[in-house]
Amino acid sequence: MSHPSESSGASPFPSAGAAARHPQDGEGVQEFDLFVIGAGSGGVRCARVAAQLGARVGIVERSHWGGTCVNLGCVPKKLMFYAAETGRAIADGPSYGWNVPLPEFDWPHFQKGKDAEITRLDGIYVSMLQKAGVTLFEGEAQLQGAQTIEIGPSALDPTRKPQRIRARHIVLATGSTPTRIDFPGSELCITSDQVFHLQAQPRRLAVIGGGYIGVEFSGAFRGFGSEVAISYRSAHVLRHFDDELRLRLEELMDLAGIHRHPHTLPRSLERMPDGLRLTLDDGTELAADQVIMAVGRHPAIAGLGLEKAGVRTEKGRVLVNSAFETNVPGIYAIGDISDKYNLTPTAIAEGQLLAERLYAPQGRYWDFNQVPRAVFYASPLATVGLSEQEAAVDHDLLIYTSSFTPMRQVMPHRPGKAFMKLVVDEKSDVILGAHMIGPEAADIIQIMAVAVVNGLTKTQLDHTLALHPTTAEEFVTMRTPTRRVAKGTVEALG
Numbered sequence: 075m076s077h078p079s080e081s082s083g084a085s086p087f088p089s090a091g092a093a094a095r096h097p098q099d100g101e102g103v104q105e106f107d108l109f110v111i112g113a114g115s116g117g118v119r120c121a122r123v124a125a126q127l128g129a130r131v132g133i134v135e136r137s138h139w140g141g142t143c144v145n146l147g148c149v150p151k152k153l154m155f156y157a158a159e160t161g162r163a164i165a166d167g168p169s170y171g172w173n174v175p176l177p178e179f180d181w182p183h184f185q186k187g188k189d190a191e192i193t194r195l196d197g198i199y200v201s202m203l204q205k206a207g208v209t210l211f212e213g214e215a216q217l218q219g220a221q222t223i224e225i226g227p228s229a230l231d232p233t234r235k236p237q238r239i240r241a242r243h244i245v246l247a248t249g250s251t252p253t254r255i256d257f258p259g260s261e262l263c264i265t266s267d268q269v270f271h272l273q274a275q276p277r278r279l280a281v282i283g284g285g286y287i288g289v290e291f292s293g294a295f296r297g298f299g300s301e302v303a304i305s306y307r308s309a310h311v312l313r314h315f316d317d318e319l320r321l322r323l324e325e326l327m328d329l330a331g332i333h334r335h336p337h338t339l340p341r342s343l344e345r346m347p348d349g350l351r352l353t354l355d356d357g358t359e360l361a362a363d364q365v366i367m368a369v370g371r372h373p374a375i376a377g378l379g380l381e382k383a384g385v386r387t388e389k390g391r392v393l394v395n396s397a398f399e400t401n402v403p404g405i406y407a408i409g410d411i412s413d414k415y416n417l418t419p420t421a422i423a424e425g426q427l428l429a430e431r432l433y434a435p436q437g438r439y440w441d442f443n444q445v446p447r448a449v450f451y452a453s454p455l456a457t458v459g460l461s462e463q464e465a466a467v468d469h470d471l472l473i474y475t476s477s478f479t480p481m482r483q484v485m486p487h488r489p490g491k492a493f494m495k496l497v498v499d500e501k502s503d504v505i506l507g508a509h510m511i512g513p514e515a516a517d518i519i520q521i522m523a524v525a526v527v528n529g530l531t532k533t534q535l536d537h538t539l540a541l542h543p544t545t546a547e548e549f550v551t552m553r554t555p556t557r558r559v560a561k562g563t564v565e566a567l568g
């Protein structure tokens with residue numbers, strides 16, 4: 075994994091550029107061609123590209139340069155995934171001839187290393203923006219009108235004096251924030267934001283929510299040796315993924331000893347002498363040291379002044395058209411704030427497209443209808459294109475599947491099967507979807523996405539020789555359909 079993708083390798087820490095980042099504190103109005111609010115995945119890309127195309131660009135950030143992905147999302151999460159994976163590799167060691175005892179997981183040590191890596195990445199973002207000629211501000215931005223912003227103090231710069239900015243184009247890229255649901259004691263729950271800063275590893279963890287975050291944290295903490303229980307209101311985890319994959323994932327969670335509580339909602343959370351007690355609405359009581367609430371995220375628009383500029387929202391999201399324009403001319407929105415895909419690559423792509431559209435149209439195109447997605451559970455799950463249940467609405471299908479014990483697990487007798495699946499339109503032979511759960515699933519599906527996004531056929535996959543011995547080769551060696559599925563006959567799990 076490389077991050078950030080446009081890095082040149084230089085990494086001055088944020089503090090090195092502090093003076094340059096709020097050059098005109100408390101002075102008169104400063105003018106820009108384009109001003110970005112929020113230095114996350116989308117905002118940084120938009121600001122950098124616009125500046126490189128010759129625009130006078132400013133950007134403001136209130137808490138973390140690099141935004142959610144780098145500081146409270148993809149990166150620390152993936153580092154946790156690697157930490158847990160390393161533990162599993164050590165546990166497999168004796169079977170491969172490495173006679174090492176399984177050490178205890180040292181959470182504080184891991185946290186220290188992770189934080190150092192994040193500080194390094196934050197520094198890269200700052201220096202990248204500075205090198206592109208973007209003017210950086212630290213503070214909380216609020217719209218005052220269609221072309222005016224005020225920057226006030228924030229966690230990054232608590233003492234800053236208010237500063238006025240005028241810009242021809244304003245880009246809202248403030249991302250999203252964890253949603254909290256209310257029940258007695260719910261204030262005792264933490265969210266993903268706090269997980270990354272816990273002082274101690276929770277030995278007993280309860281998770282509320284069976285989506286991306288709930289599943290990923292369940293896998294990571296179970297890998298660290300914590301007792302993990304997960305409660306979710308639906309029958310199965312991870313709606314929006316192929317049903318067969320979801321069922322396979324649940325089998326793997328059971329094998330890993332994660333306690334699943336489907337069809338449950340939290341009733342109450344109480345502090346007990348020895349930790350917390352989460353009571354579910356089916357009466358189950360879960361003892362925990364921490365309870366993570368992972369019930370979705372919502373656009374970060376509170377205090378942004380949308381009403382002062384007249385920017386229209388719907389269900390808490392900023393409404394945009396396909397050119398990222400809001401209803402107010404000159405104000406745009408990209409990334410999670412418009413609550414469309416809520417992933418880093420899509421926020422980055424939107425930032426790039428917007429900057430190019432404004433300053434040098436390139437005719438660049440990304441297929442936002444076929445966004446590859448992954449859930450970094452211990453055995454990752456990844457997907458591109460249509461699930462079987464989605465594809466079967468309009469197509470007669472041929473389904474190809476392969477289920478096997480990954481070679482690396484055989485000698486250590488580590489249980490759990492990998493599973494791969496192709497959803498193919500019977501009539502045209504076009505691959506409509508590729509799905510996998512198992513080692514390296516995310517990396518493998520990234521490459522399969524090239525086939526699916528470009529409308530390749532199953533026959534074209536068959537023309538590709540295998541690379542042996544790999545897991546990925548299964549995708550080019552599945553010859554006989556597992557089943558035929560007639561249009562309209564698949565009942566989704568829900």
Ligand SMILES: Cc1cc2nc3c(=O)[nH]c(=O)nc-3n(C[C@H](O)[C@H](O)[C@H](O)COP(=O)(O)OP(=O)(O)OC[C@H]3O[C@@H](n4cnc5c(N)ncnc54)[C@H](O)[C@@H]3O)c2cc1C
Nearest residue numbers: 112114115116136141142147215248249409410416417418
């Ligand atoms: C735990 C977790 C794991 C994730 N894992 C993945 C993953 O593996 N892969 C993936 O693709 N996506 C993942 N995501 C989602 C991904 O992080 C987001 O989709 C992405 O960061 C959105 O980018 P953005 O630019 O819209 O906003 P953000 O990255 O959230 O950036 C917005 C920035 O705006 C700042 N801001 C907000 N309001 C103001 C204001 N008024 N003034 C100044 N600054 C402001 C914020 O401080 C923030 O830095 C994960 C998210 C979480 C929470």
Ligand SMILES: NC(=O)c1ccc[n+]([C@@H]2O[C@H](COP(=O)([O-])OP(=O)(O)OC[C@H]3O[C@@H](n4cnc5c(N)ncnc54)[C@H](O)[C@@H]3O)[C@@H](O)[C@H]2O)c1
Nearest residue numbers: 255283284285286287288307368369370371416448449450
């Ligand atoms: N690997 C990745 O790409 C990755 C990882 C983490 C997060 N993300 C992004 O962050 C977003 C947020 O993640 P998330 O896991 O919080 O959300 P999610 O939408 O994936 O899952 C939310 C879960 O909470 C449940 N829920 C929602 N409202 C509820 C309520 N009122 N009561 C009880 N349960 C409720 C849902 O049924 C679901 O199980 C994701 O949608 C994704 O876009 C991506």
